[in-house]
Amino acid sequence: MSILVGKDTRLLVQGLGKYGMVHAEGCKAYGTNLVAGVHPGKGGTKVLDTVPVFETVTDAARATEANATMIYVPPFGAADAIMEAAEAGIPLVACITEGIPALDMTRVIRFLQDRPKTRLVGPNCPGVITPGECKMGIMPGYIHKPGHVGIVSRSGTLTYEAVWQVTQAGLGQSSCVGIGGDPVNGTSFVDVLRLFQEDAQTKAIIMIGEIGGSAEEDAADLVKTGKVTKPVVAFIGGQTAPPGKRMGHAGAIISGGHGTAKEKMSALRAAGVTVADKPADIASTLVRLLEEKRIDAR
Numbered sequence: 001m002s003i004l005v006g007k008d009t010r011l012l013v014q015g016l017g018k019y020g021m022v023h024a025e026g027c028k029a030y031g032t033n034l035v036a037g038v039h040p041g042k043g044g045t046k047v048l049d050t051v052p053v054f055e056t057v058t059d060a061a062r063a064t065e066a067n068a069t070m071i072y073v074p075p076f077g078a079a080d081a082i083m084e085a086a087e088a089g090i091p092l093v094a095c096i097t098e099g100i101p102a103l104d105m106t107r108v109i110r111f112l113q114d115r116p117k118t119r120l121v122g123p124n125c126p127g128v129i130t131p132g133e134c135k136m137g138i139m140p141g142y143i144h145k146p147g148h149v150g151i152v153s154r155s156g157t158l159t160y161e162a163v164w165q166v167t168q169a170g171l172g173q174s175s176c177v178g179i180g181g182d183p184v185n186g187t188s189f190v191d192v193l194r195l196f197q198e199d200a201q202t203k204a205i206i207m208i209g210e211i212g213g214s215a216e217e218d219a220a221d222l223v224k225t226g227k228v229t230k231p232v233v234a235f236i237g238g239q240t241a242p243p244g245k246r247m248g249h250a251g252a253i254i255s256g257g258h259g260t261a262k263e264k265m266s267a268l269r270a271a272g273v274t275v276a277d278k279p280a281d282i283a284s285t286l287v288r289l290l291e292e293k294r295i296d297a298r
Helices: 018-030 057-064 075-087 102-113 156-168 189-198 215-224 261-270 279-293
Strands: 011-014 034-038 051-054 068-071 092-095 119-121 127-130 134-137 146-153 173-178 204-210 232-237
Touching: 011 018, 011 057, 011 075, 018 034, 018 134, 034 057, 051 057, 057 075, 068 075, 068 134, 075 092, 075 102, 092 127, 146 156, 146 189, 156 173, 156 204, 156 232, 156 279, 173 189, 189 204, 189 215, 204 215, 204 279, 215 232, 215 261, 232 261, 232 279
Parallel strands: 011 034, 011 068, 034 051, 068 092, 092 119, 146 173, 146 204, 204 232
Antiparallel strands: 127 134, 127 173
């Protein structure tokens, strides 16, 4: 088993510019079933030798039965691309695009409230991968290994760091989800933790957060209620960030003295989550925790 994507995923890509084409090719080479592309003005052509291109998502979904899409449309059109995918009934949408105005995303979230069958991951995220089965996004596939550790993160780069450490430790990943670092997004830590809790393949979870917002505290509350019983290791980025200064992601900013790394780490520890103090310690902290709980995740 896995979460969100797997062997049954039929992926399409919205936005076939240079960036979109590079990563569409990477997903296809990984073994993902890439069934269609959508790019206005290029309908009726093919890319990557065999992948048909359509003018609209509705046309692509109808012709190919696509059930997931990854979006590389530039920021000015990305919100409309998300809503087009939802209107076409695509169950899973991963928006890789960064720099989408928060007001545009507020409009998207309101639109999606009336279309609960569509899940949005992102924007400004690396995507989703189930190792050995399906990759939709920009993550380097070769560092992943099938296994039993679920990883969810606000940071793409720290996702890759955690994946590589876990792989080097002789473990593997069930699925990895990058939820993105923007202040207004679709899928949350709470959403993914619930999915990992229900997934039989996932035996432990790594959660990587950062300063800004309250998503990590919300996750801590979920764990504290006992609704997540699997071992969770967390790391919070931005521990030395000065208040009021945005650190990389649009959502990574301490505002009004709230959203600090210290607050988040304290909330997680109080909920029973094991917190790694340094990014280099993520996998070793997980290994120790599994040993303490006598859980075999290999």
